[in-house]
Amino acid sequence: MMNDRKERMDERESSIEESEKEGGLQVESDAEASPDAISTEVDELRAELDTLNDRHLRLAAEFDNYRKRNDRDRQSLASRLQVELVRPLLDVLDDLERVVASASEGDGESLAEGARLVEKKFRAVLETAGLESLDAEGRPFDPEVMEALMTVPTADPDEDDRVADVFQKGYRFSGTLVRPARVRVLKYDESTGD
Numbered sequence: 001m002m003n004d005r006k007e008r009m010d011e012r013e014s015s016i017e018e019s020e021k022e023g024g025l026q027v028e029s030d031a032e033a034s035p036d037a038i039s040t041e042v043d044e045l046r047a048e049l050d051t052l053n054d055r056h057l058r059l060a061a062e063f064d065n066y067r068k069r070n071d072r073d074r075q076s077l078a079s080r081l082q083v084e085l086v087r088p089l090l091d092v093l094d095d096l097e098r099v100v101a102s103a104s105e106g107d108g109e110s111l112a113e114g115a116r117l118v119e120k121k122f123r124a125v126l127e128t129a130g131l132e133s134l135d136a137e138g139r140p141f142d143p144e145v146m147e148a149l150m151t152v153p154t155a156d157p158d159e160d161d162r163v164a165d166v167f168q169k170g171y172r173f174s175g176t177l178v179r180p181a182r183v184r185v186l187k188y189d190e191s192t193g194d
Contacts, residue, residue: 088125093119134170136163136181145170147180153189160188 008014022175099114134145142159150166163183 040091092122134181148185151187154186157188159186
């Protein structure tokens with residue numbers, strides 16, 4: 001149907017070009033200009049338009065369904081990932097409850113030992129999930145992963161812009177910075193050497 005229409009349009013264009021070359025317009029033949037032919041062509045074009053509209057509506061509906069399915073899948077994946085993160089933390093929570101219970105019965109040393117064990121276990125769970133702590137002390141200051149809270153003067157120029165000490169550790173999770181290390185930075189000052 002589309003090919004027939006295209007062929008008719010090509011024929012008309014070529015006949016118009018020929019008539020322009022000859023110096024005048026040609027009047028279409030009576031058979032081509034008859035109301036029945038025009039009516040038939042209009043019906044064909046309407047049928048083609050209906051087909052294209054139907055195809056467009058189906059594609060739009062398919063895309064909308066795809067988008068909704070994709071959103072549901074992403075939400076489901078996020079929920080599963082959160083469950084996978086929380087599950088190992090429950091063991092740490094159980095250990096904390098045991099430490100609190102034993103603190104009321106025992107001495108301070110056993111409480112401190114229990115807290116160290118829980119911290120170690122908690123850190124191991126987070127590291128397994130992808131958490132890494134940023135080792136900042138003594139390293140050159142890096143504003144990408146560190147936040148300078150204050151500076152301390154130093155007489156040694158080699159220590160300029162080095163981290164003196166860490167107030168709060170910084171962390172990355174799977175390569176993404178979660179929290180910068182909050183540090184105190186050494187700054188070279190000639191007057192401190194005197």
